[in-house]
Amino acid sequence: MTIDTALDQRIAAAFTYAFALHDLARTRWLFTQGPGERAAPPNRLHHNRRLLNHRARQVTMPNNDTLYSSAWLDLAGGPVTLALPDMGARYYSVALLDCFTNNFACLGPRTCAPGVRTFIIAGPGHAGQVPAALPADTMLVRAPCNDVWLLARLLIDGEPDLPAVHALQDAMTLAPASASPNPxxxxxxxxxxxxxxxxxxxxxxxxxxxxxxxxxxxxxxxxxxxxxxxxxxxxxxxxxxxxxxxxxxxxxxxLEQPPRSQAQHGGPRVSWQSGPDHIGNFGSDYAYRAYIALVGLGALERAEAIYSTALVDADGNLFDGARRYRLHVPADVPVNAFWSLTMYEFEPDGRRFFTANPLDRFAIGDRTPGLRRNADGSLDIAIQHAGPAEGSANWLPAPAGRFSLALRYYHPRAALLGHAFRMPDAQALD
Structure with missing residues (x-):
């Protein structure tokens, strides 16, 4: 694309500024007003009851570590009250995103006391405080806008864990104000x-x-x-x-190409890229905000989870399912919750989703059962299209064509937050 004139440059800047706003509004419309039985009106919790698979094509770069619960809040008519059950030791987070995809709050064990929790989420027009009838430790969360995306993640350890997570989802409640939301x-x-x-x-x-x-x-x-x-x-x-x-x-x-603002930390690395520290709260970095809206809509802020993406191997070559790769994972990955490695195939428009495979395995990580660890506790993960000769225990299946990898570190420790820890690059084996 050639942008020759001052008008062209201004239009490009306006498009970039508005893209995240547009993409979130588009997604809101799909979930609340779009065709199909899954559409749910605003101010109502919707629970994903199954682990996502390769057929999930609504939100780019989904994860397979948690079940999502979500609601599209319309706060113009008044606040909503969110009640959460006691999650015990289970990881969870409730991200609240403004209309530009910034996380203005993240509710969970990192930021809130344990046990049963109640929150009032209020828009900019609400001047009230917490009603006396609610629990004394109710937290008032003020939103900077009326349209808010509530996106909750509850950790799940495979299909056998579904009933326990479903019970927690069923115990979540969202009580809106009396006013009807506007479509x-x-x-x-x-x-x-x-x-x-x-x-x-x-x-x-x-x-x-x-x-x-x-x-x-x-x-x-x-x-x-x-x-x-x-x-x-x-x-x-x-x-x-x-x-x-x-x-x-x-x-x-x-937008499919990372902007210049997505710079590497700590030297000229060719593979894993985590981008600037302001992911999830983008400030005036509109190019990075637009890129993340395209490739990872709903990304958490870095203090909650670090996302690291690789498009190329250790030699700088694009990942290709026609080749075999090995990723060596050190024994001590510095997280307080968990880490996972997820495989994505590319859609023609640049969005990324899970790829079909014989194991129905879309991610592998420290909670994957049956992993074969080395004597020092480290892991060697086989990344390839066909099953490896040594068996499937450490296999992350790849599509036949181009793919990308995403590492998610939940509740990262200081070594990750300070960029001292780096995951090795994936090595091509042929």
Whole structure:
């Protein structure tokens, strides 16, 4: 893509700024208003009851370590009350994301006291405090916008653990205010720049523009970024519409490449990349925010979990299912909860999902039963399309073509947070 003119550059910047907002609103529409029986209205908990597999294609880069529970909150009509049961020693987190995909709160054992917990989640228009009728330790969580994504993760140790996790899910409650939530009026269409701007503007109108960005967003009005104005496309000058139409497909494809802001820490490594420390709370790094919305929507903040991704092997070559690889995992991975390694295949649009395989194994980690460890406690994981000759105990199946790997470190310790620990790169064996 060639961006030659000042207008082209401004449109590219406006698209990048708005992409995460658009992608979250698009996902919200799919889950609350989209076709099919799974759509649930806002302010209602929806529980995934099964471990996700290769057929799950709604949220990019899902995990296979937890069951998700989620709700799309509409706080314009008043706060909601979230009650959680005692999770015991089980890992869990409840991430609260604003309309731009920033984690403004993460509820769980890292941030909250153990036991039964109650939370009031209130939008920017709510001035009240915790009602006296609620438990004394109820926490008031103030959201910066009205549209909030509540995304809970509960650790699960395979199919036998499903009944226990289901019981915990069933004990979670979400009580909304009496006002009825407002649906999105714009139907998403990712192929049409006019629809893109309409959904962006509706989302901005519902939630408002952050105070620090109002002047910048006001400067995008002639480009069609106008909070609350769904018909801004017709109000733009014809040269601007033509530029949007010409640039839009390439701008979308360009997001598939990590931005320059996703720099390596600690030297010129070619494989594992965890990106900047502000993942999950992106500030003004709109390029990185857009990239994560595409490849890892709903990413947690780094203090809760570190995501490290590899697209290439130790020699810098793209992963290819036609080759075999080995990943050596040290005995002591510095986490307080757990770690896992997940395999993803690529969709044509750059999103990543699990790949079908004979083991129905989409991730491998420190909780995987039957792993064969070396004498020092380390692991050698076989990453390949066909089953390894030495057996399947340490096999992470790969697709036949291009793939990527993701390491998730939950409750990382200081060595990870300070970039002192690095996982070895995967070695190509042929």
């Amino acid at each position: 999105l009026a714009t139907t998403p269409d990712e192929t049409d720049p006019a629809a893109y701007l309409a959904l962006v503007n509706e989302a901005l109108g519902r939630n408002g523009v952050p105070a620090a960005e109002r002047e910048m967003v006001a400067g995008m009005a002639d480009l069609g970024i106008r909070a609350g104005e769904r018909d801004a496309w017709r109000q733009m000058a014809e040269p601007v519409r033509q530029a949007w139409t010409r640039l839009y497909p390439a701008l979308r494809r360009q």
